[in-house]
Amino acid sequence: MSDDTAETGPERHWRTALAEGRFLLQRTRASGTVFFPPRLMEPRTGDDNWDWIEASGMGTVHAVTVIYPKPPEPPRAVVLVDLDEQVRLMSEIEGIAAEDIAIGLRVRARIGERAGAPLLLFDVAA
Amino acid sequence: MGGQFPRGQTAIAGLATFGLGECPGWTTIEMAAKAGQLAVADAGMRMGEVDALFICLPDDILAGLSFAEYLGLSPRFTDCNRTGGSAFMSHVATAATMLAAGYIDTVLIAYGANQRSGGGKLSTPVGSNAWEAPYKPLFPASSYALAASRHFHEFGTTRRQLAEVAVAARAWANTNPEAFAKGPLSIDDVLAARMLSSPISVKDCCLVTDGAAAIVMTRTDRARDCPAPPVPVLGAAAATWHNAISQMPDLTTTAAAESGPRAYAMAGVGPDDVDVVQLYDAFTINTLLFLEDLGFCPKGEGGRFVEDGAIGPGGRLPVNTNGGGLSCCHPGMYGLFTIVEAARQIRGTAANQIADVDVALAHGNGGALSSQATVILGSAATI
Numbered sequence: 001m002s003d004d005t006a007e008t009g010p011e012r013h014w015r016t017a018l019a020e021g022r023f024l025l026q027r028t029r030a031s032g033t034v035f036f037p038p039r040l041m042e043p044r045t046g047d048d049n050w051d052w053i054e055a056s057g058m059g060t061v062h063a064v065t066v067i068y069p070k071p072p073e074p075p076r077a078v079v080l081v082d083l084d085e086q087v088r089l090m091s092e093i094e095g096i097a098a099e100d101i102a103i104g105l106r107v108r109a110r111i112g113e114r115a116g117a118p119l120l121l122f123d124v125a126a
Numbered sequence: 127m128g129g130q131f132p133r134g135q136t137a138i139a140g141l142a143t144f145g146l147g148e149c150p151g152w153t154t155i156e157m158a159a160k161a162g163q164l165a166v167a168d169a170g171m172r173m174g175e176v177d178a179l180f181i182c183l184p185d186d187i188l189a190g191l192s193f194a195e196y197l198g199l200s201p202r203f204t205d206c207n208r209t210g211g212s213a214f215m216s217h218v219a220t221a222a223t224m225l226a227a228g229y230i231d232t233v234l235i236a237y238g239a240n241q242r243s244g245g246g247k248l249s250t251p252v253g254s255n256a257w258e259a260p261y262k263p264l265f266p267a268s269s270y271a272l273a274a275s276r277h278f279h280e281f282g283t284t285r286r287q288l289a290e291v292a293v294a295a296r297a298w299a300n301t302n303p304e305a306f307a308k309g310p311l312s313i314d315d316v317l318a319a320r321m322l323s324s325p326i327s328v329k330d331c332c333l334v335t336d337g338a339a340a341i342v343m344t345r346t347d348r349a350r351d352c353p354a355p356p357v358p359v360l361g362a363a364a365a366t367w368h369n370a371i372s373q374m375p376d377l378t379t380t381a382a383a384e385s386g387p388r389a390y391a392m393a394g395v396g397p398d399d400v401d402v403v404q405l406y407d408a409f410t411i412n413t414l415l416f417l418e419d420l421g422f423c424p425k426g427e428g429g430r431f432v433e434d435g436a437i438g439p440g441g442r443l444p445v446n447t448n449g450g451g452l453s454c455c456h457p458g459m460y461g462l463f464t465i466v467e468a469a470r471q472i473r474g475t476a477a478n479q480i481a482d483v484d485v486a487l488a489h490g491n492g493g494a495l496s497s498q499a500t501v502i503l504g505s506a507a508t509i
Contacts, residue, residue, distance in 0.1 A: 037257045063279075063377055065271035066324040067264055078263045078323075080272055080372055090258045090372040103279045119260050 010038035013052070018118045023055040023109055025085055034085040057109035058125065059083040066098045077101045081122060083109075093122045131219075131363075131392035132226030134509030137349040137356035138469045140169025140342035146455040147306035149336035150243040154183045155196055157238030157338035162197070165340035170353045171232065176342075178203040178230035180217035184239050184458045193236065203230050210252070210492020211406055212364065214462040215499030219362035221343050231344065238338030239457035252493070255370050264323050267331060267409070269371035269494035271323040274411040276377040278325060280426065283414065285325050287429030289316035291410040292329050292452050294438030299449025301439070302477040306335045307453040330410040332451035332460065339462040341469065346509065357469040358509050360485070361392030364499035371494040378426070381498040382419035382489060389500035390421075393485075397421035400502075401483040402471045403443060404464035406491040407450040413437070416489050417445070420500065439478065447471065447478045461490030461499070468503050484508055 008016075010026070014037075017024045027034045028042045028050045041048040059081040066077050077098035082088050093101055094112070107122040142164030145157050152160075158181060166173050179201045183189035190206035205220060207213050214235055221233040254265050263269065277283045293313055299305035311329070319329035349356035365381035365388070368374045390396050397420060405416045414428030422443060423431040431437075437445035448454040448467040455463060468486035470476040484505045491498060 063272040063275045065263075065268050065275055065326075066321075067262075067268060068321045068323075076262075078261050078268055078272070080377075088372055090261050090263065090370075092261050103275065114260060117260075 010040060014038040018111060018120070021111055023057060023111060023120060024052045025055045025087060026050045027053045034087055036087040036089060055109065056084050059107050059109065059122070061093070061101060061103050061105040061107060062088060064101050064103060075099060079122070081107060089120070091120055091122050093124065096124050129388060129391065131361055132222055133360050133392055133394065134358040134504065135346055136222040136225045136343055137346040137358045138341050138503070139344050139349040139352040139356055140165040140167070140171065140354070141466050141469050142168055142340050143304060143463065143466055144338040145238070146304045146337040147335050148242055149240055152240055154185055154238045154240055155189070155192060157240060157336070158183060158193065158236040158340070159196055161238060161338035161340035162234050162236045165236075165342050166234065168354060169342040171342065173197060173199070175232045176234045177201055178221065178224065178233045180205045180214075180221060180233065180235040182206055182208070182213045182237055182459055184241065209364070209366070209497040209499070211408065211459040211461045212490030212492040212497045212499040213459065214465060215362060215488065215490040215501045216364045218343070218359060218465065218501050219364060219499070222359050222362055225343060225345055233343040234340060235343065235462065236338070236340040237457070237459060237462045239459070240336045241458050242334050242336045258370055258372060266494055267326055268323040270409040270411055271326040272371055273374070273377045273415070273495055274325050274409075277411060277414065280378055281429065283429035285317060286313060287414070287432060288325065288330055288410040289313045290432045290435070291407065291413045291437070292316045294432065294435060294441070295407065295446050295450040295452035297435070297438040298447050298478055299453035302449050302454060304477060305449040305454040307333055307449070326409055326411070332408045332456035333453065335455040335457050337455040337457035337463070339466050341462070341465060355473055355506060357472045358504050358506070359501065360395065360504045360508060361389040361502040362500070363388035363392065364497065366497050369493055369496050374495060378415070380415050380419050380495045382416050382500065385498045385500040386420040386489070389502050393502040393504070395485055395502065399485050400487045402447060402468065402480045402486045403445045404448075404468045404486070404488045405446060405450070406460055406464060406489060407446055407452050408456070408460070408491060410452070412491055412495070413445065415495070416491070420487065420489060444480050447476060447480065464488040464490060465501055468501070472503050472505050
C-alpha cells in the first residue's frame with residue numbers, strides 16, 4: 001500500500017471504500033498501530049509500510065457534548081468515539097436521546113447518508 | 127541543540143491597547159495601526175525605526191504585507207503566522223531570538239479586530255476539518271465542551287467550579303476601566319445561563335468584542351533608554367500536539383504541559399515564582415486546564431483550586447487580572463492582550479495592580495486547545 005504509483009491519495013481511497021459500504025482503517029505492519037484519519041504514513045514514526053484493514057465497527061463513547069439549538073430544533077449530541085482498534089473519531093449516535101448518551105456507552109458503526117453523501121454514524125450496541 | 131533562549135536579552139519597551147469593547151467605524155487594520163502607533167510612542171521611538179513586523183488580522187491572510195504597506199515600512203522581517211490566538215507568544219519567541227542574534231533591531235507586534243461592531247460574531251476564517259464538519263459541532267465551543275466532559279468524568283469537575291472562573295474574571299473586570307463586561311455576576315447567574323454545548327453555557331464563553339493591542343520589543347540594553355521600565359522576556363516556548371479536537375492525544379492535558387516547563391526552564395523560574403498569571407480563557411475550562419498544565423496545581427485539581435474565589439481579587443493566585451477574555455475583551459484572538467496585561471503588571475501600571483510583581487506569565491491558546499504558547503516576563507530585578 002506504500003506504492004508511490006497508487007492512483008489516489010489515501011483519503012480518496014477511504015472515501016471510495018466508504019461509498020462502497022466499507023469502513024477502513026490503516027494498520028502499520030511493523031508496529032501493528034492502527035491510525036485514522038487516513039494518512040500517507042503512520043503519525044510520529046513516518047512508517048509508510050501499512051495495510052488497509054476493515055474496522056470492527058465497535059467502539060466506546062469517550063466524550064460527549066449536547067448542543068442546544070434555538071427551539072423548536074431539538075438538542076443533539078456530538079461524540080468522540082474510541083474504536084476498539086484504539087483510534088478516536090468524531091461522530092453522532094442515532095436512535096437515542098442526546099441527553100441519555102453517557103461516556104462509556106458501547107456503540108456500533110454504521111454507514112449512513114447525509115446530503116447525498118455517505119457518512120459514518122453510530123448506533124447503541126445491543 | 128534546542129531549547130536555548132536569550133533570557134532577559136530582549137524586552138518589551140512599549141505597549142498599548144486601543145478600542146477595547148466597541149470601536150465602531152474603524153477597520154481592523156486601522157485599529158492595529160493605532161495600537162501600533164501608541165506602542166511605538168510609549169517606547170519613545172519613531173515608527174520609522176521599526177524593522178520587523180509581526181501581526182495577525184482576522185480578515186486578512188496576508189496581514190503582514192498589508193500592515194507594512196499601511197505603515198509605509200519596508201521591514202527586514204515580516205511574519206503573520208497562523209497558530210491561532212497563541213500566535214503572539216510565538217511572535218515573541220521569534221522576535222526575541224532574532225533580536226538577540228542581531229538580525230533585527232526594533233519589533234512591532236500588533237493585532238486588531240472589529241468583530242463586535244463588524245457583525246457581532248466570532249470573526250475567524252477557521253472551522254472544523256473534513257472529518258468533524260459533517261457532525262456540525264459548534265466551532266470552536268463544542269471542541270472545548272468535549273474536553274470539559276472528559277475533565278468532569280475523570281476528575282469530578284463541576285459546572286459550579288467552571289462558574290468560579292467566570293465570576294473571578296468578572297470581579298477583576300469590575301475594577302478595570304478598560305474592561306467591557308461589567309456588573310454583578312454570581313455563581314448562580316452562570317449556572318442559570320443558557321446552555322450552548324454542554325457543559326459549556328453562554329456564560330462559560332469569552333466575549334465577542336472589538337479591540338487592538340501592540341507591543342514594541344528591542345534588546346534590553348537599548349530598552350533601558352526608553353521612557354518606561356523595560357520588561358525583559360525571560361522565556362517563550364510554543365508547543366503543538368494536534369489541531370482537531372478528535373486528534374487531541376489526551377482531552378484533559380494540553381500542550382501547555384510542554385510549553386510551560388520549557389518556558390520555565392528558559393526563565394530559570396517555576397510556578398511558585400510567578401506573581402501574576404494571564405491565561406487565554408476562551409472558555410472557563412481553559413483556565414482549569416492551564417492552571418494544571420502550567421503547574422499551579424496537580425492534574426485534575428483545577429476545579430477545586432479555583433473554588434471560593436481563589437483566582438479572583440484577594441484570592442491565593444491572581445489570574446487574569448484585567449478580566450480576561452471572559453469579561454475584559456475578546457476580539458477573536460486574545461493572546462496579545464495577556465502579554466500586555468502581564469507587562470503592565472511588571473511595570474506597575476495595571477488597573478488591578480498586584481503588589482511587588484517580579485515574574486508574570488502570559489499563556490496563549492490557539493485552535494481547539496491545539497497550539498499552546500507560554501511567555502514569561504520579568505522585572506529588571508530578575509536579570
